[in-house]
Amino acid sequence: MALRNSHYDRVGGQKIPGVKVVSVGNLVVGGTGKTPFSAWVAKELKVRDLSPAIVSRGYGRDELILHNKWNPDTPVVADSDRLKAASLAGLEGADIVVLDDGFQHRRIARDFDIVLLSAEDGFPGYLLPTGPYREPVQSLRRADAVLVTRRTAPCLVAEKILAQVRGIAPEALTAAIHLSPFAWQDLRGFPATPPDGNILAVAAVARPIEFSQSIANMVTGTVELMSFPDHHDYRSDDIKKICLAARERTIAVTEKDAVKLAQYDDILGEVRVLVERVRWESGRQEIERALDKLVGATA
Known part of the structure; x- marks a missing residue:
């Protein structure tokens, strides 16, 4: 990873003609909220009269379905070759793409590079395979x-991490968001009453x-937890x-x-789906101003 980063620090990534790029990524393996935040970014770009597309590696079809659910008018292009996917999105009319999980994918030059850290992780932490970090915090x-x-982490933990981040990357904008419970639905997506009594929580997620x-x-x-591996495809036996x-x-x-x-x-019978939302706790105006600057850049 160090040699790879050194290479791209020197030569940079490849630009896509006519297409701006916003990358949403992280330093650890999974679970920081990249997918819901990528969806939030795409929605904000749409509000600014841009034509965004979401580019994903396509590893988990669940994430692709969620993007289509949250932003039905925004195309989602999935390919392990994300440079190819982003270029295809541009050919199909997108003037800006959102890279879901793009921080380590440095083949593509980006106009706004966003990194998410989870307050539930230790910061700083150990690199793989000892810990969950893909690369050092200096990145x-x-x-x-x-x-x-x-x-579930307290606000004070997030604030402490933000203070550490400002010491490491003083030029970066900083913000905090709470991926907070928002509503309950049934499996068909209709509003539902909150669950009552004892609960079996079933999850195939990173956390x-x-x-x-x-x-x-x-x-x-x-509440009892029954967990499966992240991106698990449920079978009849499950x-x-x-x-x-x-x-x-x-x-x-x-x-x-x-x-x-x-x-x-x-x-399955009675099932309740917990819907989360992105709730800003600090820094929203600064991030929105950065997105505003992309409007003129794509004109």
Whole structure:
């Protein structure tokens, strides 16, 4: 990674003619909120009368479905070759692309580079394979903005990390967001009442414990977690195990899991989907001003 970064520090990434690039990425493996925040960025660009496209590596079809759900009028282009995908998006009419998980993908030059850090992670932390970090925290110096996200961690933890970030990358914009519980839905996406009684939390996400803790903070009953690997595709055997484990309890899942479990709606019975939203705690105006500057740049 060090040699690769040294190379791109010297030569830079490849520009895509007629297309601006906003990258949303992180330093760790999964779970910082890149996908919902990428969707927020795409929505904000659309509001500014731009024609965004979201570019993803396409590793998890659940994330692609979520992007289509959250921004149905924004094209999503998935390809392991993201330079190819971004170029294709430009040919199809996009004047700006949002790279979902793009910080380490330095083949593509970017006009605004955003890095997310999770307040639930230790900061600074160990590099892979000892810890979750893909590259050293000093890499934040190449970011234009660093956002600290949190789900269950206290605000003070996020503020402490932001102070450390400002010492490492003083030129970067900084902000904090809470990926907070917003509403409950059923598996078909319709509004639903909050779950009552005891809960079986089912999750195939990078941070399943945070999901179950979020639910535990909202309900009076007990919460048991049944977790699967991130991006897991549920099979009929999994559904049988979930039903057996749930018994009389309400099943609660993430939006990411709901898009894969919807086909089993009739079998699973009462399921509640926890919908999160991006709630800003600091720095929103600075980030929005940076996005405003991209409007003139694409004209």
